[in-house]
Amino acid sequence: MTGLISVAGAAVVDSLENPKWLLVARRSAPPQFAGMWEFPGGKLEAGESFEDALHRELLEELGVTVRLGAEVEPQAGTGWPLNERAVMRVWFAELLDGEPRPLQDHDELRWVPLGNGDEASTLPWIPADLPIVQALLERVASGLLG
Template identity: 60%
Template sequence: MKKQIVGAALVDSLERPAKLLAARRTAPPEFAGMWEFPGGKVEPGETPQQALHRELAEELGVRAELGIELECPTSAGWPLNASAAMRVWLARVTEGTPEPLEDHDLLQWVELDGAGILALDWIPADLPIVHALVAFAAK
């Protein structure tokens, strides 16, 4: 069974997202300086949504309202590697100001118009999710 990872597409609006909060990784070395969706592993006894709330509090110091889950190409989620898949939810900050507390050194709001968001150096496994998010926002 694949390791379940959860991620948040932190957007300015759950109904009509125009901006995404991207997070720049500090580790591991092969991903340091690359951009990703904040999130992490689902721990035993947690639902994916509980894990995502915990990860957002730990990594960014925020509480968020979760919206829809981005449609995934597999039942396990978006393939990250041979042993892990990620499910991604739209989320909107409801409490706190996002800060790079853990695993990140920079946060940046980017337009979901395609050009701004695609100019960032995304972790390769996250890039298909970025494209899906851009397509969703364009609807």
């Protein structure tokens, strides 16, 4: 296999224009990540764009359709490193249709407030997602979502 595995993630918020709440998902597997929180999403399939992968994954994992907003851009490179073999790109997303349910890979969903960032930043996140959480909270606090 050549190149890195590409993963698309969504920071699902209650509003792209004025986000107050973030939807987070708790992993049910694999064992080393079970019970930890993450951004919903998944690997790109062959020939699939990040945006198309997000729409597919959110429908499969949560049963929802979304409107995508701005990307939570990585500090450097072409994505947020997940490990030595995979990178993730994350977009803000707003629900269009459906009530989020943990259909695949998750055992719980939770809306957490974004106001002070305390609850969002103190959850037991998958370690690779922590820098993304911090960048997201900084963007929300500064109002730079567009």
